[in-house]
Every structure is written in structure tokens, then in C-alpha cells.
Amino acid sequence: MVLANIFGPDLLIVVVVVAVVIFGGAAIPKLARNLGSAKTEFEKGLKTGGDAAEGDAATDAEATKGESTTDKPAT
Incomplete structure (x- = not known):
């Protein structure tokens, strides 16, 4: 049995009937x-x-604009 045939019209009918019964x-x-x-x-x-x-990403980018991300300068 091919996997594509599992989801055929027969299965759909069975699922609908079971749903109506339940x-x-x-x-x-x-x-x-x-x-x-x-x-x-x-x-x-x-x-x-x-x-x-x-919006949060844009706000964060504006808030950190021009700020350094390091505490110490590179030596």
C-alpha cells in the first residue's frame, strides 16, 4: 500500500462517519x-x-545606536 493511497476518499468517508457518530x-x-x-x-x-x-528590534537598534558594546577600549 502506497502512503499517498492511505489518505484517499475511503478514509475521508470513514472519518466523517465516525465524527458524526461521536x-x-x-x-x-x-x-x-x-x-x-x-x-x-x-x-x-x-x-x-x-x-x-x-517594533522591539527597531526600538533596540535606536536605543543602542552610537553606544559601545564593550566596557574597555581595545589595546
Whole structure:
């Protein structure tokens, strides 16, 4: 059996049937909606975190501009 064939339509049907049996037909849309909103919040957090990290790096660069990183001059 080839690995690509493992994730075929047969497996998808089995997963959907098991999900309906476990969670019920009414809960599936709610689970999908919650998963979508969690993905959106995660992506928003990544973007906000990346923007904050870039801002911190720029602030650090401005704060250390012109400052020496050593305590003693080179001899």
C-alpha cells in the first residue's frame, strides 16, 4: 500500500462517519466554526507578535545606536 493511497476518499468517508457518530450531526457545524475562528485568532496572533517583534528590534537598534558594546577600549 502506497502512503499517498492511505489518505484517499475511503478514509475521508470513514472519518466523517465516525465524527458524526461521536459528536452528532448538529455539533459538526459548531465544531467547524470554532476551528475556523481558532485558526483566525492564531493567524492574528502571529501577525501581531511579528509586528511587535519588529517594533522591539527597531526600538533596540535606536536605543543602542552610537553606544559601545564593550566596557574597555581595545589595546
